[in-house]
Amino acid sequence: MKKSALLFILMVITTTFSFAQEKLMTNAYNRASTSLNGYWNYIVDPYENGFYNYRLEPFENQKNPGQGAFFTNSKIKNKLDLIEYDFDKMDSLMVPGDWNTQKEKLFYYEGTVWLKKSFNYEKDKNTNRVFVYFEASNYETDVYLNGKKLGKHIGGFTPFNFEVTHLLKPEDNFLIVKVDNKRKKDAVPTVNTDWWNYGGITRGVKLIETSETFIEDYFIQLDPKNDKRIIGELTLNGESKSQREVQISIPALKLKKKLYTNANGKVSIEINSNKINYWSVENPFLYDVIIKTEEDKITDQIGFRTIKTEGSSILLNGKSIFLKGISIHEESPINGGRGHSKEDAQQLLNWAKDLGCNYVRLAHYPHNEHMVRLADKMGILVWEENPVYWTISWDNEQTFLNAKNQLSEVIDRDKNRASVIIWSMANETPTSNARNIFLTKLANFTKEKDPTRLISAALEQSDYRGNPLIRTIHDSFAEVVDILSFNQYIGWYDGGIEKCITISWNIEHDKPVMISEFGAGAKYGLHGEKDTRWNEEYQAYLYEETLKMIDQIEQLKGVSPWILVDFRSPRRVLPEIQDGWNRKGLMSEKGEKKKAFFVLKNYYDNKRISN
Numbered sequence: 001m002k003k004s005a006l007l008f009i010l011m012v013i014t015t016t017f018s019f020a021q022e023k024l025m026t027n028a029y030n031r032a033s034t035s036l037n038g039y040w041n042y043i044v045d046p047y048e049n050g051f052y053n054y055r056l057e058p059f060e061n062q063k064n065p066g067q068g069a070f071f072t073n074s075k076i077k078n079k080l081d082l083i084e085y086d087f088d089k090m091d092s093l094m095v096p097g098d099w100n101t102q103k104e105k106l107f108y109y110e111g112t113v114w115l116k117k118s119f120n121y122e123k124d125k126n127t128n129r130v131f132v133y134f135e136a137s138n139y140e141t142d143v144y145l146n147g148k149k150l151g152k153h154i155g156g157f158t159p160f161n162f163e164v165t166h167l168l169k170p171e172d173n174f175l176i177v178k179v180d181n182k183r184k185k186d187a188v189p190t191v192n193t194d195w196w197n198y199g200g201i202t203r204g205v206k207l208i209e210t211s212e213t214f215i216e217d218y219f220i221q222l223d224p225k226n227d228k229r230i231i232g233e234l235t236l237n238g239e240s241k242s243q244r245e246v247q248i249s250i251p252a253l254k255l256k257k258k259l260y261t262n263a264n265g266k267v268s269i270e271i272n273s274n275k276i277n278y279w280s281v282e283n284p285f286l287y288d289v290i291i292k293t294e295e296d297k298i299t300d301q302i303g304f305r306t307i308k309t310e311g312s313s314i315l316l317n318g319k320s321i322f323l324k325g326i327s328i329h330e331e332s333p334i335n336g337g338r339g340h341s342k343e344d345a346q347q348l349l350n351w352a353k354d355l356g357c358n359y360v361r362l363a364h365y366p367h368n369e370h371m372v373r374l375a376d377k378m379g380i381l382v383w384e385e386n387p388v389y390w391t392i393s394w395d396n397e398q399t400f401l402n403a404k405n406q407l408s409e410v411i412d413r414d415k416n417r418a419s420v421i422i423w424s425m426a427n428e429t430p431t432s433n434a435r436n437i438f439l440t441k442l443a444n445f446t447k448e449k450d451p452t453r454l455i456s457a458a459l460e461q462s463d464y465r466g467n468p469l470i471r472t473i474h475d476s477f478a479e480v481v482d483i484l485s486f487n488q489y490i491g492w493y494d495g496g497i498e499k500c501i502t503i504s505w506n507i508e509h510d511k512p513v514m515i516s517e518f519g520a521g522a523k524y525g526l527h528g529e530k531d532t533r534w535n536e537e538y539q540a541y542l543y544e545e546t547l548k549m550i551d552q553i554e555q556l557k558g559v560s561p562w563i564l565v566d567f568r569s570p571r572r573v574l575p576e577i578q579d580g581w582n583r584k585g586l587m588s589e590k591g592e593k594k595k596a597f598f599v600l601k602n603y604y605d606n607k608r609i610s611n
């Protein structure tokens with residue numbers, strides 16, 4: 001066994017930890033499943049009366065929680081019964097979907113909402129197992145089936161699953177979910193963000209039936225050190241997971257390999273081939289990879305590519321590339337509110353393609369899986385970010401474990417996606433010892449869990465040795481990242497546009513540099529002088545001057561301006577201009593292109609992607 005492959009496997013084994021309830025199953029996207037999407041009855045519960053008794057003791061901790069506990073879904077059966085709720089007589093919300101844009105009265109609501117789904121379910125085979133899989137739910141989610149607690153998940157943007165085999169009935173099952181999107185100081189993200197805190201079961205829910213022993217997890221990628229070798233790790237879950245035969249086949253490469261699991265149901269994968277059609281922006285070729293055991297079979301579409309840095313170059317399959325990007329928030333360009341559907345993702349990525357992009361920054365949290373699956377197909381490179389945003393509680397161990405868990409979950413979900421090349425640890429975080437330790441621990445964890453991708457974070461720039469006309473990156477975390485990214489707002493938060501031409505850069509790191517954000521607000525359709533804020537001419541002029549300014553940066557290898565589309569933010573309240581929207585989009589929330597859209601498009605159309 002080659003040393004690098006062995007190292008890769010050892011690293012992957014050591015990085016699972018015990019914050020999340022149950023191990024996330026890989027590739028739920030392609031597994032046979034039964035959707036629980038649709039209308040769910042809901043109860044708004046700001047006082048959490050359905051969770052706590054009047055002494056604020058959680059009902060779920062009590063041996064007999066009593067009918068007052070909403071997760072019991074109790075019903076009045078006789079005239080003396082005292083039950084003060086009834087899900088089935090309540091209004092309903094669409095799942096997936098945030099409650100804010102579905103119900104006028106919940107637009108600003110932050111707190112607890114209970115949702116209930118009743119369903120029947122017959123297993124295909126008696127020995128089979130069943131899991132309930134949530135693609136995401138914001139923010140703190142407690143899940144109960146038939147009155148029993150399945151578990152809890154914290155984090156609004158990553159998937160989680162619970163086994164329900166032992167609780168499932170053929171009929172009249174009731175799945176009850178308590179979702180609480182209250183913002184908290186020690187949470188991730190913390191209390192202040194520049195995006196709308198959409199609450200609810202924001203992505204799909206499904207039941208996944210598996211054989212008793214099933215293919216739970218796998219990581220299959222090209223060896224970063226040898227692009228003629230496919231390596232990876234696979235884990236079976238179940239009574240008979242050890243010494244089991246696993247067959248991996250890649251028909252298009254005429255490859256078929258038989259492997260046997262060890263006592264822990266794990267097996268390492270190493271397949272050599274010098275016929276690989278490498279995935280790239282121009283050639284987003286995806287292989288069908290089929291994994292089979294005697295009981296289970298799963299297929300995935302995996303692209304094989306290498307991504308690394310060399311000095312200040314970013315090398316995709318060994319070739320230097322310039323990342324022509326745009327930042328995107330996960331808002332539906334079709335219905336408004338938190339985006340979740342394939343159509344939402346397709347629209348946003350089509351607009352990015354219209355702009356001439358080969359890369360997108362998904363800000364500031366993991367977006368839905370459709371985004372990365374489509375990016376795989378469309379040949380768009382992706383930056384994924386953990387919602388460590390602005391100033392969080394760096395000294396709080398629970399905050400750290402929470403941040404680590406959210407990162408672990410998005411890596412587990414997307415580690416087989418060729419399009420995903422960068423894991424971002426954070427955005428605009430203030431330098432301090434505690435922060436440096438926090439982020440460095442996250443970066444080391446990520447490098448161990450996934451040694452095939454690049455690490456970055458959106459840092460902040462500062463004066464070079466006190467000279468405000470020379471800018472640099474003065475941040476010890478810059479030593480840790482593979483790609484040195486920073487946000488800069490010269491011409492918007494930092495002076496006027498005329499300042500751009502006066503600025504020079506002195507970045508000493510021999511690393512690729514990425515401008516992860518720049519931009520200006522503009523109300524679509526508002527026109528005027530280019531030195532007057534909020535009109536389209538100002539935004540376009542800022543783009544022209546900024547692109548000239550950053551082109552001076554020798555190590556510049558990419559940019560992802562802020563932002564593709566105007567998005568909701570409770571921090572943006574200027575009447576007739578913002579009205580609750582951050583207006584830095586190159587397009588309005590209705591999909592109308594502003595002048596600056598064409599400035600950037602022109603820059604990208606004339607930018608060589610390899611240099």
Ligand code: GCU
Nearest residue numbers: 194427428487517562582584
């Ligand atoms: C910040 C931040 C964004 C924010 C943007 C803005 O840099 O990262 O989340 O929306 O600036 O102020 O518009």
